[in-house]
Amino acid sequence: MTITARIPTRRHGNFPLFERFPNARRVFLTLLISLCLAASTQAQDVRDTLTVGYVDVPPLAFQGDDGRAEGVFIELTRRVAEEAGYDLDFQYLPVSRAYFYLRTGGIDIWPGVTGVPALENEVLESFVSPLPFQLSAWGMEDVPSISHFSDLNNKTLILISGYTYGGLAARLESTPGITVTEAPNHEAAVAMLKRGRGDYLLDYQDPVRAVLKEFPVRGIREYPVRTRNAAWIFSLANPKSSQLRDEFDDAYLRLAARGEVPEPRTLSKGFLLPGLPELP
Incomplete structure (x- = not known):
């Protein structure tokens, strides 16, 4: 008598676990979707960090005793960046070093003033001016x-x-x-x-x-x-400088509309001492 052993054939796409436990497929799919959503949310929570150079102009901008960036303009910068969706890394710099880093891309932003001759054709200035200098x-x-x-x-x-x-x-x-x-x-x-x-x-x-x-x-x-006009100065060495300027301007305008920051100033040449040599 001949005995023939029958070997089960596994078909493509056949999952015995799902056949034995009909609800397993639903649980598996739910878990998979949850993991994908969690990964997507986590990716959205990771924000770009911008490097901000600031100089000693108290009480507008200065380095506190604990080394933290402080001042009226600094706090405005933090609020606008938060509204725009960016984290910030502050660097305390001498004025000349701040200019050099703006030209070379060592920093992304300087909370400073418009019309600096040393930065001509090297930066973009925000259209919003929150403060006068x-x-x-x-x-x-x-x-x-x-x-x-x-x-x-x-x-x-x-x-x-x-x-x-x-x-x-x-x-x-x-x-x-x-x-x-x-x-x-x-x-x-x-x-x-x-x-x-x-x-x-x-x-x-x-x-x-x-x-x-x-x-x-x-x-x-x-x-x-x-x-002079205070403004956020963006380094053209950053390829996203134009986008950053627009995002900061828009963020400030939203904050101003909610009454959380001062109304943006109208840019003008302002006061100039009579006889003063022509300047930017």
Whole structure:
């Protein structure tokens, strides 16, 4: 008698587990879909990180005692970036290094000012301007007031080391009859002015007022020189610079519409001291 062994044939697509447990297919598919959705959600939660360079302009931007970026403009930058869907990595830099990194792509954004000659054709400026930057001349009450650029002739001006003042520093240094001396920071500059180390201090309004609030100086007077526009400056070395600018502008406008940030300013040349050399 011949005994023939019958070997089961496995057909393509046949899953015995699903045949024995009819609900297993539904459970498997549900689990698979859940895993795909979780992976998709996790991918969406991973956001791009932008490198932000900032310089010392307290109280608008400065490095806190713990090394964290602080200041009014810094907090605005954080809020706008959050609204636009980006994380930020802040780098505290000297002004000249910030300019270099913008040209070379070392940073993506600088919360700064428009019309910097050293950055011409190297950056994109946001259309939104959240704040003004006022440049002023500060003098003691025993020196003449300033109403025209010619009033600076035969005077010594104290400037902050590393600041270009939108190209004005170079003009002043090359102007006959004007002597320029430098201070390492805003506090030292005010102290130099108080001690008579210069006739006038040329500096931005907010940093000097912050110093004077902490260390009052009697008899100091302020004379406006130039108003500039604060803006977010995007490095053209980043291929997404145009997209980033649009996203930041749109994010700011949404926040402003909700009353969470100041209304955007109307960009203009603002105040300019009569007789001041033509600048961007």
